[in-house]
Amino acid sequence: MTAMNVLRGSVAPDNRPLLRKLLGMLAITAERELTCEEAATLLDYYVDLEGRGEDVARLLPELAHHLRICPECEEEHAALAAIVAGELV
Numbered sequence: 001m002t003a004m005n006v007l008r009g010s011v012a013p014d015n016r017p018l019l020r021k022l023l024g025m026l027a028i029t030a031e032r033e034l035t036c037e038e039a040a041t042l043l044d045y046y047v048d049l050e051g052r053g054e055d056v057a058r059l060l061p062e063l064a065h066h067l068r069i070c071p072e073c074e075e076e077h078a079a080l081a082a083i084v085a086g087e088l089v
């Protein structure tokens, strides 16, 4: 929320150090976006946790986020989850 306010220019111009800090944080967040390759590496683990009823969105937030924005990985995730579900029956 604070970052959005900065981007909309509602932070005073003399507050530059804060602005720089926030923009730095945003840049770091962007760098933390997973690639599809990294997502695929984590997917087995993710589905395993999910199958055990763990809170995957909290444990692997980067991957949970990637699955929301990447249809290909989400498809892969759905296929793996279906296999895991089948094994549990």
Ligand SMILES: [Zn+2]
Binding pocket: 035, 036, 039, 066, 070, 072, 073, 074
């Ligand atoms: Zn992906």
